[in-house]
Amino acid sequence: MKRAWIVFAKEMKDAFRDRRTLIFSILLPALIFPILMTLMNNVMSDVTEEATENIVIAYVGEDSQLKAYLDSLPNVTIMDSQDPEADLDGSKVSVIVEVKDGLDEAMASGAKGNITLKYDESKAKSSMAASVIRETINAFGTQVARQRLQAKGIDPEFIEPLDIASINVAKAQGEGAIVMSFLLPMFLLLYPATGAMATAIDQGAGEKERGTLEPLLATQVSRAALAMGKWLSTSAASIIGTIAFMAGFVVAVIYNPTMFGEGFTASPSAIAAITVLGIMMAFIYSAAMLALSVFARNIKEASTYLSPFVIVAMIPAYATMYTDIKTVPAWQYNVPLLNVILIVKEALLDTINWGHFAITMLWLIALTIVFLTMVVHMFNNESVVFRS
Amino acid sequence: MVKLISIGKRFKDVQAVDDLSFSVKGGEIFGLLGENGAGKTTTLRMLATMLKPTSGTATICGLDIVKQPAEVRKHIGILFGGEAGLYDRLTARENIAYFGKLNGMDDNALKKRIDELSQTLDMEEFIDRRVGKFSKGMKQKVTIARAIVHDPEVMLLDEPTVGLDVTAARTLQDFIAQCRNQGKAVIFSSHIMSEVERLCDRIGIIHKGKLVDIGTIDGLKQQYNNSNLEEVFIQLIGGKSA
Numbered sequence: 001m002k003r004a005w006i007v008f009a010k011e012m013k014d015a016f017r018d019r020r021t022l023i024f025s026i027l028l029p030a031l032i033f034p035i036l037m038t039l040m041n042n043v044m045s046d047v048t049e050e051a052t053e054n055i056v057i058a059y060v061g062e063d064s065q066l067k068a069y070l071d072s073l074p075n076v077t078i079m080d081s082q083d084p085e086a087d088l089d090g091s092k093v094s095v096i097v098e099v100k101d102g103l104d105e106a107m108a109s110g111a112k113g114n115i116t117l118k119y120d121e122s123k124a125k126s127s128m129a130a131s132v133i134r135e136t137i138n139a140f141g142t143q144v145a146r147q148r149l150q151a152k153g154i155d156p157e158f159i160e161p162l163d164i165a166s167i168n169v170a171k172a173q174g175e176g177a178i179v180m181s182f183l184l185p186m187f188l189l190l191y192p193a194t195g196a197m198a199t200a201i202d203q204g205a206g207e208k209e210r211g212t213l214e215p216l217l218a219t220q221v222s223r224a225a226l227a228m229g230k231w232l233s234t235s236a237a238s239i240i241g242t243i244a245f246m247a248g249f250v251v252a253v254i255y256n257p258t259m260f261g262e263g264f265t266a267s268p269s270a271i272a273a274i275t276v277l278g279i280m281m282a283f284i285y286s287a288a289m290l291a292l293s294v295f296a297r298n299i300k301e302a303s304t305y306l307s308p309f310v311i312v313a314m315i316p317a318y319a320t321m322y323t324d325i326k327t328v329p330a331w332q333y334n335v336p337l338l339n340v341i342l343i344v345k346e347a348l349l350d351t352i353n354w355g356h357f358a359i360t361m362l363w364l365i366a367l368t369i370v371f372l373t374m375v376v377h378m379f380n381n382e383s384v385v386f387r388s
Numbered sequence: 389m390v391k392l393i394s395i396g397k398r399f400k401d402v403q404a405v406d407d408l409s410f411s412v413k414g415g416e417i418f419g420l421l422g423e424n425g426a427g428k429t430t431t432l433r434m435l436a437t438m439l440k441p442t443s444g445t446a447t448i449c450g451l452d453i454v455k456q457p458a459e460v461r462k463h464i465g466i467l468f469g470g471e472a473g474l475y476d477r478l479t480a481r482e483n484i485a486y487f488g489k490l491n492g493m494d495d496n497a498l499k500k501r502i503d504e505l506s507q508t509l510d511m512e513e514f515i516d517r518r519v520g521k522f523s524k525g526m527k528q529k530v531t532i533a534r535a536i537v538h539d540p541e542v543m544l545l546d547e548p549t550v551g552l553d554v555t556a557a558r559t560l561q562d563f564i565a566q567c568r569n570q571g572k573a574v575i576f577s578s579h580i581m582s583e584v585e586r587l588c589d590r591i592g593i594i595h596k597g598k599l600v601d602i603g604t605i606d607g608l609k610q611q612y613n614n615s616n617l618e619e620v621f622i623q624l625i626g627g628k629s630a
Contacts, residue, residue, distance in 0.1 A: 006489045010478075017477040017518075211473030215534065218436050218466045219490040220458065382439045 003221045007229025008236075011203055015237055021198045025237060029191070030244040033252040051128035056092070058084035061099030065107065066115070069140050070097070076136070088120060094129035095119045097137075107144055181325075181348045185341035186317035187245065188274065192281040193309045195241020196234050196289050203230045204293025205302035213385060223379040227372055231286055238282035270347035273357060277340050280364040284336075285309065287371035294378045297387055316341050325349060336363045389414045389573040390435065390542055394444035396597075397430050404430040406597040407444065412573045412590075414541065417564060419588035420577040421621060427597040428577035429468075432546045435575065436466045448542055462491070465540035467531060467548045476520035480511060480530045483519060484537050491538035498537070505533040508566075509559070525556035532563050543567050545576035549583060561587060581618045595625040 015021050058081040059067050070076050079093055087093045096118040106113040115137060119130035146156045207213040216226070266274075289306050296302035316338040325345045333339045339360040346352045378384040391411040397404045405427040412418040420428045433439040435446055437457035445454045449463045474483050481502055488498045506515045509529045514522065519530055535543070545564065549557040564587055567574050578584050584591060585605055592602040601608065601624055605617060612620045 003490055006486070010475075010482075010486050013482070014475055014477050207473075210475070211469065212475060213473075214436075214438060214468055215466060215473070215487065215531075216490070217438060218461055218464065219487055220461050220492055221490040222458065385438065386433075 001225065001228075004225040004228035004232070007221065007226055008232045011199075011230060011233035012236060015199050015202070015233065018202070021202070021237070025195055025198055025241040026244045029194070029241055030248040033245070033248040034255065037252040037255075047124055048128065051094070051125045052132050055094055055129045055132060057129075057133060058087060058093040058096045059099070060084055060096060061103070062101050064099055064103040066097075066099060066103060066113075066137070066140060070133075070136070073136065076133070085118075088118060088126070091123065091125070094123075094126045095133045097133065110148060181345050182317070182321050184274070184348065185320070185344040186314065187242075187249070188278050188281060188340065188344055189313035189317055189337060190310060191242040191245040192238045192278065193285050193289075193313050195245075196238035196282065196286045197306050197309070199234045199237035200286060200289035200293045201299055201302045201306060203234060204290055205296040205299045206293075208296075208385075208388075209298045217379065217385065223376045226379060227290070227375040231283075231290055231372055231375065234286035234290055235279075235282045238286050239279060242278055242282065266348060267350050270350055270352065273347045273352055274344055277343060277360070277364075280361065280368075281340065284364050284368045284371070287368045287375065291371045291374040291378065294375055295384055295387070313337070320345070325351070333359050334363065336367055339363060390418075390446065390448050390575060392431075392435075392444075392446040395431070395434060395441045395446050396443035397427075397434060397439060398442040403597050405434070405441075405594075408594070408597075408599050409444075410592055410599065410602055412575055414573050415568055415571045416589045417568050417574045417576065417587050419584045419591040420575060420594060421579065421584060421591050422577070422594040423579065423625065426594045426625075428594065429546050430597075431594070432466075432468070432544050432575065432577060435542075436464060436468075436544050437461060462538075463540050464542045464544055465535040465538070466544045466546075467535045468544075468546040469548075469550060474519045474527055474530055474534075477518060479518050480515045480522075480526075480533075481506075483530055484533045487534045488537040493538060501537055501539070502533070505537065509533055509563070524552060525559065528552060528556045528560060532560065536567075541572055543572055543574045543576075545574065547577055547579075549578070549580065557583075581621065585617055593621060593624050600624045 053075050054077065055075055056077050056079050057070070059070070059078050067078070071078055079087070081087045081093060084093065084096045088096055096116075098116040098118065100114040103113040103115075105111075117130055117134060117137075120126040149156050149159070207216065217223075289309065292305040293302045296305055316335075320338065320341050323342075323345070325342065328342055332342060333356045339356070343352065343357055343360050346356065389412060392408050395408045396406050408427075408431060410418075420431065422428050430439060434441050435448065435453060437453050437460050441454060445452055447453065448460050451459045451463070453460050475486070478486070484502050484505070485498055488501065493501070502515070506512050509532060511526070511529050511533065514526055519527060522530070543564075548560050548564075552560065561583060564574055564576065568589075576587075588605065590602065590604050591608070593600045601611075603611065608620055609615055609617065612623060614620050614623065
């Protein structure tokens with residue numbers, strides 16, 4: 001055990017002196033969310049603002065009350081266009097409002113007026129503007145309808161016989177919890193993997209490539225101690241990387257609380273369960289990645305073996321995006337990784353089933369032991385050590 | 389101190405080492421001579437407990453390399469290949485200390501030993517610098533120090549001077565001679581005749597995994613009636629392969 005500690009201490013020192021590892025596993029993860037969200041937010045609010053606050057339209061047809069109404073709106077500008085279609089194509093106007101002749105007469109006589117909206121669905125600005133204009137024209141239509149009813153002495157309420165009120169009774173604490181029940185499990189599967197990768201590659205295949213594995217194995221360190229030290233330091237790197245990611249995420253959420261909807265809270269037991277699972281993910285990934293890395297001939301091969309981890313981690317996260325946690329069949333708690341996601345979802349709804357939690361932990365521990373045993377066996381296996 | 393007992397190694401359909409038996413005493417430098425692929429590296433790797441023999445065995449300091457590999461490792465130091473690997477981001481001292489600690493040395497003994505080695509190998513100037521930017525010669529000294537930090541009784545060296553310049557090779561040869569003076573048993577493989585002639589007390593010539601002949605350099609020269617070791621060598625392996 002003392003020798004495992006020596007290996008651990010050396011690997012940590014080595015990793016922290018590697019500027020590339022530091023940047024890619026701590027700095028970048030910590031910054032990625034704040035940067036991404038600030039950018040997305042700016043771009044999105046710019047587009048939305050432009051598309052709804054200052055809509056330029058072309059009006060085709062004879063003058064009408066509708067045209068006067070549109071013209072009176074502060075966020076709508078009617079452009080005098082010679083070739084509206086070309087202007088729509090060239091993004092000079094966002095929407096073309098085409099009115100058939102005799103609209104005013106139709107409105108006055110109680111007939112239907114015909115209006116066509118032309119817009120370009122492939123342009124975000126145009127399609128957003130089109131929906132605003134459609135609503136605006138509908139409001140104008142409602143106004144006309146009310147006037148018609150009033151002219152006949154009927155209360156406009158008469159044609160709205162039902163009043164529907166909706167109350168959401170879900171236990172979840174607002175829309176924030178729904179978004180988090182997808183994001184958090186994914187983070188928990190993804191970040192420990194990305195955090196462990198660089199270190200795992202360096203400590204397995206890296207030793208082979210540098211030619212340090214053979215002298216290392218010729219020392220008195222036992223294979224088990226060597227595997228243990230390397231596994232613990234890879235796990236530490238994984239946990240540090242995960243913390244960096246999460247810190248960046250928390251900063252982004254604090255900075256920009258409306259991004260995922262408000263009203264998300266978690267109970268202490270839920271936070272504890274999620275933390276434990278995060279650490280277990282670091283352990284299991286580190287063991288599995290180390291096994292593959294030791295097997296690999298060189299760093300390049302190890303990178304090829306380890307990169308699919310990130311994709312594999314995302315599959316259960318996406319597959320369970322719409323899963324209703326209350327109706328999950330019991331066997332799914334016996335599927336590694338999937339069960340982690342399910343427990344996190346339970347935790348977020350504050351309905352952790354500790355029996356499920358125990359099954360999940362047992363699976364993770366068992367698999368970690370299997371992978372670690374593989375690492376020890378490979379250090380003992382000459383065809384792996386001298387694989388080239 | 390080292391005794392090979394009909395040791396053999398078979399990789400699938402290739403018999404890399406075949407029924408090798410000889411022994412090396414303390415204070416003796418034994419040269420293993422052979423062409424590339426003759427089985428030198430495989431033999432040394434078996435002695436270093438890195439490869440398991442498929443037949444026979446060997447003992448080092450009375451310990452069986454097959455039955456007690458962990459015990460055997462206490463008594464050996466290895467230097468394989470001209471440019472053995474180091475951890476670039478660690479200093480020379482840290483590189484050596486890591487192996488010292490893994491060999492069970494405590495901090496005090498280790499510090500004393502590294503200072504001593506740093507003096508003998510003339511490394512004081514760069515002992516606390518990171519090895520990443522070292523020259524080949526500097527790295528060579530670090531790997532030598534790493535191999536003997538725990539003061540092993542048996543040194544196993546596989547073509548240690550390959551790829552080294554003249555000065556670095558000389559440092560290494562001096563080091564090998566010094567090991568003999570300290571009573572260590574040294575087995576080293578090479579195909580550079582001048583180096584072998586200068587250093588070795590006895591040599592074993594292996595060809596296609598088999599020991600062709602063994603003896604002192606002078607003894608072999610007399611036996612084959614030729615004053616040139618290289619010609620003796622060619623005659624021996626040529627005779628067998630023809």
